Amino acid sequence: MVKSNIRNNIRKLRFNANEMTQQELAEKVGATRQTIHHIEKWKYSPSLDLAFRIANVFRVSLEDVFQYDDIN
Amino acid sequence: MNISFKEKSILTSLIITILIFGYYFIYIFRAMNDPNPNESELIGFFFRMVVLMIIIEIASHITLAIAFKKEANEGYDERDKIIELKAIKISYWILILGVLITGVNIIIEISPLISANILWLIFIIAEITGDTIKLFYYKRGI
Numbered sequence A: 001m002v003k004s005n006i007r008n009n010i011r012k013l014r015f016n017a018n019e020m021t022q023q024e025l026a027e028k029v030g031a032t033r034q035t036i037h038h039i040e041k042w043k044y045s046p047s048l049d050l051a052f053r054i055a056n057v058f059r060v061s062l063e064d065v066f067q068y069d070d071i072n
Numbered sequence B: 001m002n003i004s005f006k007e008k009s010i011l012t013s014l015i016i017t018i019l020i021f022g023y024y025f026i027y028i029f030r031a032m033n034d035p036n037p038n039e040s041e042l043i044g045f046f047f048r049m050v051v052l053m054i055i056i057e058i059a060s061h062i063t064l065a066i067a068f069k070k071e072a073n074e075g076y077d078e079r080d081k082i083i084e085l086k087a088i089k090i091s092y093w094i095l096i097l098g099v100l101i102t103g104v105n106i107i108i109e110i111s112p113l114i115s116a117n118i119l120w121l122i123f124i125i126a127e128i129t130g131d132t133i134k135l136f137y138y139k140r141g142i
Helices: A010-016 A022-029 A033-040 A048-058 B005-032 B039-067 B078-107 B112-140
Strands: A006-008 A066-068
Touching: A010 A022, A010 A033, A010 A048, A022 A033, A022 A048, A033 B078, B005 B039, B005 B112, B039 B112, B078 B112
Parallel strands: none
Antiparallel strands: A006 A066
16 A cells, blocks of 8 residues: 555544544545545545645645655 | 445446456457358447447446445546546557557458457457556555
């Protein structure tokens, strides 16, 4: 399984947003639930466009959602 | 094992293609061993297989859509498009190879029936490879 170098806090942010489901987030950002699932599992790095839309849903900056990890 | 609707759909198409055209090529290979193959019968067999595949594909996808109604309504997003493009890229190179082989067949004057079936075989291989690549990326991640 390929792991992305881009880490994220989406699971935590969803929990803090009244336990928003992956499906709800997917609908808000115009993606599929599978894509949100793969982003959370670090198996897919979203486009900048999708990354900004996710950050906008939680009303936080991009860096609060995604971090680059160059250890791998 | 948890697989998405898209994976189920691709897997269904893959199995249908392998079964129908596996049978088709076994039949054609046997017919080609005949020194005087009945060309019109083989062409008719080809069209029957294509029609059969279309009918089974439609029926199976309608069944899948009814069984997984909620997932079936989910559209395609950027990840699906990237996976689709990666699969098309590999399939494209296989099809290019098919065109080159067909060109050589024309030069060395192989029977048009054999030549057409080689081209069709490469098309089916490209299709199977494309579907397999999609399943691979859906499972492994990109």
